[in-house]
Amino acid sequence: MAGFDKRVSSYEEAMEGIESGMTVIAGGFGLCGIPENLIAEIKRRAVTDLTVVSNNCGVDGFGLGVLLEDRQIRKILASYVGENAMFEQQMLNDEIEVVLTPQGTLAEKMRAGGAGIPAFYTATGYGTPIGEGKEVREFNGRHYILEEAITGDFAIVKGWKADRYGNVMYRHTAQNFNPMAATAGKITVVEVEEIVEPGELEPSQIHTPGIYVDRIIQGSFEKRIEKRTVRS
């Protein structure tokens, strides 16, 4: 039974093995559903030259933005960046390489990476700067470009509930990129709000089956809101 127990007892243990130069795939959309404590642990470890794959790069002082403070990120694949002044500055100074990637293509790159599909054709980006230099093929009279899958040395994921076997459920739109990220890491680490006993999660309601997950840790989360909007 212990063979399926994915729990680790500290964040230090959760990120054991991460080294400079590695590729890290992170779940999250804006600041929603981001593995904030795993990111903090990467900062604490002061590893550098990271390639980060994430839809966004946090804000100044929170989320992946904290890894910019000590210039730990060398390259990022993202669909939308620049919500943070530090990022803008590092981008303008060429201190960080940015590979802008259409959001759906980014999600599919992770999904394909995790599913053992090395590349896929998509119409997204054909005829734009994103398609330049990529193989083009025509299917049924329409043009598609070839996009390659992504895998990471680590995937860092934020879930809601998990059991100790690593079965994970996400809460509301904090799901976003997390399920795809979870499939695409050589080592996938999931931090959750609550760890429950096996059997407590309804099997058909599990978003990420434990087979993808290597380490599980329970944490507490700030869950900062980027744009608090209320109706009057």
Add this chain to the structure above:
Amino acid sequence: MALTREQMAQRVARELEDGFYVNLGIGIPTLVANYVPDGIDVMLQSENGLLGMGRFPTEEEVDADMINAGKQTVTARPGAAIFSSAESFAMIRGGHVDLTVLGAFEVDQEGNIASWMVPGKLIKGMGGAMDLVAGAENIICTMTHASKHGESKLLEKCTLPLTGAGCINRVLTDLAYLEIKDGAFILKERAPGVSVEEIIEKTAGKLIVPDHVPEMTFDAE
């Protein structure tokens, strides 16, 4: 008079049909949700993984795990579904969304759209825009007809890097409602008090003007 942002949203909302799944971009497109005609039910898709976006929350309802693609806190309406980003873009790229409304810097007579980068200025990224324009068959572009300096944004050929090629078939500007077909803009309606001559003057691309161009009407508010 050029249309206000609210009037532009109101005009776009008339293109909604009962039972439509609709993705609204940031800016004027977002306002369309305020003008859904009576008796019509539409389901709003937000590309971060929400189908059935509801109203903004009350102070008590605010939930950090519940946001839209603009990163604003939102609610889910009854009958909503929530899913992953891959699922969300499967809907978009698979052509399952009935109508997409988004803004643009430039559109040209071939249906090309430029909306995500101005060389020399800070580039933040395309987000989901390239997927949306590549995946949808039914897209309405909302934009001002000309720049502040009077330069047309409806061109023979886009000058800025493209978001998508040959994908736009309808444009609503502050001056006119136009269709794009067979390499030309076709003037369908004009804003109240805006002359056909002004639209001709401010359209750099090929423009087809029918004999009669009706004026849009808006209910007095």
